[in-house]
Amino acid sequence: MASNLWSEDQFSCPVCLELLKDPVTIPCGHSYCMGCIKNCWDHTDHTGVYSCPQCRKTFIPRPDLRRNTMLAEVVEELKKTGLNPPPAQSYAGPEDVPCDFCTGRKFKAVKSCLTCLASYCETHVKPHYEGAAFKRHKLVNATGNLEQKLCAEHQKVLEVFCRTDQMFICLLCTHKEHKSHDTDLS
Known part of the structure; x- marks a missing residue:
């Protein structure tokens, strides 16, 4: 069939x-x-x-x-014969991160690229897995407002909380500017 x-x-x-x-x-x-x-x-x-x-x-x-x-x-x-459009749950809802590359009705993003500063659905993320040009790109689980989640100095993910300065910092910041601070790594 x-x-x-x-x-x-x-x-x-x-x-x-x-x-x-x-x-x-x-x-x-x-x-x-x-x-x-x-x-x-x-x-x-x-x-x-x-x-x-x-x-x-x-x-x-x-x-x-x-x-x-x-x-x-x-x-x-x-x-x-049973080939149907994608299920509705694959479309981005209000609480989901939408794919930056879908046009019209956007699918839910599954990954975000910290290099491209964009989020991708299952279809649009494929080049990141298959293309040699994307091998050095850093993919993370889909997240919104990517630019606000990167360290302005090091372009790394803000994943550590500095209690001294009451702010999120990247791992490199814990070794430099925030070296002696009280962080969640301490």
Whole structure:
């Protein structure tokens, strides 16, 4: 059965991360919801240069978009055979940290990068695990207001409380400026 051979990710729009709605395939071969790619390109209309959000291939002039009927039929068949959109609990609620890279309705972030100062859902964090360029990035459990949780001097996480100064400091600060202070490491 087809639903056993394909995963939902293969039929999800890379922009909204939901199952393709009115799918279109652009000249580089990537597929999007008609509304999502139109919205992306409408924001760059003033430049006259349009690019694929995935591979960054550029197009001049703006490509005409036509519904990919075969892909639309496949998505509809897969919906009938049990392939469903992501469960509602994967979307960010008021108490969750939203993914900084999701557009439209945001998914719940699972990791935050202290190097990028951004939070990522399961889909958008993948490059941090797979790409060589991200090997030195520091991932932590999803946390909001990242800039406020980093030491301004050392760019490290504020994880130690200095009782003397009544403030959070990073581990490097305990060896320097706060060396003789009463900290929760003492």
